[in-house]
Amino acid sequence: MDRRIEDYGLIGDTQTAALVGRDGSIDWLCLPRFDSAAIFAALLGTEDHGRWRLAPAGEVTRTERRYQGDDLVLETTFHTADGTVRIIDFMPVRGQSPDIVRIVEGVHGAVPMRMDMTLRFEYGSVLPWVRQDGNALVAIAGPTAVWLRTPVQTRGENFSTVADFTVEEGDRIPFVLTWRESHKSPPKPVDPERALRDTTAWWAKWLSRGTVPDSPWAPLIRRSLITLKALTYAPTGGIVAAPTTSLPEQPGGVRNWDYRFCWLRDATMTLQALMYAGFAQEAEDWHHWLLRAIAGDPAKIQIMYGVAGERRLSEYVADWLPGFDGHPVRIGNAAVDQFQLDVYGEVMDALYQARLMGSGTGESTWALQRALMGIVAQRWQEPDEGIWEVRGDPQHFTHSKLMAWVAADRAVKSVEKFGVEGPVDDWRALREEIREDILQKGWDSDRSTFTQYYGSEELDAALLMIPLVGFLPADDDRVRGTVAAIEKGLLIDGFVRRYTQRHDIDTDGLPPGEGAFLACTFWLADNYVLMGRTDEARQIFDRLTELCNDLGLLSEEYDPVGHRMLGNFPQAFSHVPLINTARTLAGGHTHQR
Incomplete structure (x- = not known):
């Protein structure tokens, strides 16, 4: 796999951070702190050591990315023969628990999409149990648990969680991953759109306190x-x-x-x-x-x-x-x-x-x-x-x-x-x-x-x-x-x-x-x-x-x-x-x- 360090973007919540690849894959994430064990460690290994890829199912002809503004809200836009789709990735400033929010936005056309989440705790060494918990999917191993909430139907495949769906122009389909200690009750659901507004507002307010000539x-x-x-x-x-x-x-x-x-x-x-x-x-x-x-x-x-x-x-x-x-x-x-x-x-x-x-x-x-x-x-x-x-x-x-x-x-x-x-x-x-x-x-x-x-x-x-x-x-x-x-x-x-x-x-x-x-x-x-x-x-x-x-x-x-x-x-x-x-x-x- 030909990877370069510069292919990654940063999202974070001022307590930990994730690296998101140009291909739409989160390959590094330590929770709940910077120095905690990674639940996605593909950055230092292969996809089998944990990653979360969200991207078009077919061939991508061009990719663009940027931060929405002076913030840590990352936009990755994929162009395909079927149309254009945008992935909006961010981590809301920490509330009850750390969250990663990913919103799939249909720009034009109808684009078949693929989600592939391979969860491996302790730097890729631990395969968690995965089960359905109401409207969420929960993965647990030892002290660590994560919840995935999305309206998209998911299924297990080769020890990963996958989903196939199509995004049409105007669609905004959310995926929210939340970490919590495994012995605690499930975290409260996050409203993805509200979290997006709050996150951009937080960064704008923070930057306004300083002076850049x-x-x-x-x-x-x-x-x-x-x-x-x-x-x-x-x-x-x-x-x-x-x-x-x-x-x-x-x-x-x-x-x-x-x-x-x-x-x-x-x-x-x-x-x-x-x-x-x-x-x-x-x-x-x-x-x-x-x-x-x-x-x-x-x-x-x-x-x-x-x-x-x-x-x-x-x-x-x-x-x-x-x-x-x-x-x-x-x-x-x-x-x-x-x-x-x-x-x-x-x-x-x-x-x-x-x-x-x-x-x-x-x-x-x-x-x-x-x-x-x-x-x-x-x-x-x-x-x-x-x-x-x-x-x-x-x-x-x-x-x-x-x-x-x-x-x-x-x-x-x-x-x-x-x-x-x-x-x-x-x-x-x-x-x-x-x-x-x-x-x-x-x-x-x-x-x-x-x-x-x-x-x-x-x-x-x-x-x-x-x-x-x-x-x-x-x-x-x-x-x-x-x-x-x-x-x-x-x-x-x-x-x-x-x-x-x-x-x-x-x-x-x-x-x-x-x-x-x-x-x-x-x-x-x-x-x-x-x-x-x-x-x-x-x-x-x-x-x-x-x-x-x-x-x-x-x-x-x-x-x-x-x-x-x-x-x-x-x-x-x-x-x-x-x-x-x-x-x-x-x-x-x-x-x-």
Whole structure:
């Protein structure tokens, strides 16, 4: 089966999300949360691992799709020899239970349709019992149950539920799938048309709270903001990196990771993008999530948590799933146990920015920040696994030290700007000590570039953050030298790779090979703007935005050889820099603090 990541669209209810293929098949859905087990897992296997396809029974001559507006209501229009039909897919903002609503609309002609629902719980490994329950079909296995309600007559066939029907012009035929714990009473029926109106109204109201300046990129910015909101877990304010697991960073490779968790780094960057667009409530919700998640001993802060703040995210391989273009399929993420020094800088910076915006000013927040600074002072000289979560030996990553400097810098500025209390002289001294350490040990004067880690010759695109966080100005010769080195060593086919990968280098403990990293390419464009190379920045930005699929969605990486998306999808870590770079090009926020 020739599938591409970009063939999928996103629907969601700000608690979980589904991926809908261009062919009308929902191939990924975890219920009731982002990190719950999937009931449709064909994305990582075959149709036998669970999917819900709704499409014309005959040949499709052309397919178009779009979101109805600035929302997550997906329309897929199929053209056939018999006529045209439209599938409207959405998830109502969560009420009593999570629902997926699919409305089949006859546009013209009379189109024979086929519905094929293969329910497989626990990531495709469990075949549920299916029975009729009044006007609904219910499937149950263990703690999980789902109800399908539709006026169409269904039947069982080869351990799937199927239906054949014809849609004529003007028809609107609904299908509603609802999840509920199996020990509870059946969920109340959903009125599909009312749910549609409520869903479009909810997204319109939400988007109206923010501000997107007029620019050529305003539609892409709005779509990215909506995508980021879709990745927030509404009950807690946590923000997941992506709604998927194990979409490969290299076809047939092993760099397949579970991203359905809340990375402090990703969440802080997402928070900043939302905050500067005027979404203060998201900032407040995330702030409360953070305080709850890391409550207890600050020395035991993790780099990631579950959507409600869970700490144990043990990793295992779901070996019954063949994977998307290769194995393995990983559930959970062992990187949860890593020490990543840069996270402290990200959190300190995010809370500093929130304070600038009038949020996160409570005593408990500053007490947390002071505790975090104690850890930075104690551990900044230790090696760590870094921003790229290497699974090789820890190193003294230059970017990690940079972000430790950011932590100290934001602590000092918080005292100076807001009058909060703290050992500011100690923090100033720490800031200078880290700065001198980076300039002496992270700089390669022979090659005129900062290096990936102290004493190495490798490059790292994360060092493009040096001028963006205010460590050195963009016109500094050391910044220019680093950018030039990255252009020479990591810029391939117009896109930036994360870091040097060769068979004779074992920095990350994995075989070399992956796609170009989209966030790093956006960072290069930001550097160009700060250097006055605006035309080049615009060229890079245009090249990046052309990678968005027809729905405006981006994955984590891109294969410039195979011309296809790679990595988990849609990826917050790609949509955040899209927003930031668009604002930079428009003369707004430039990252510098």
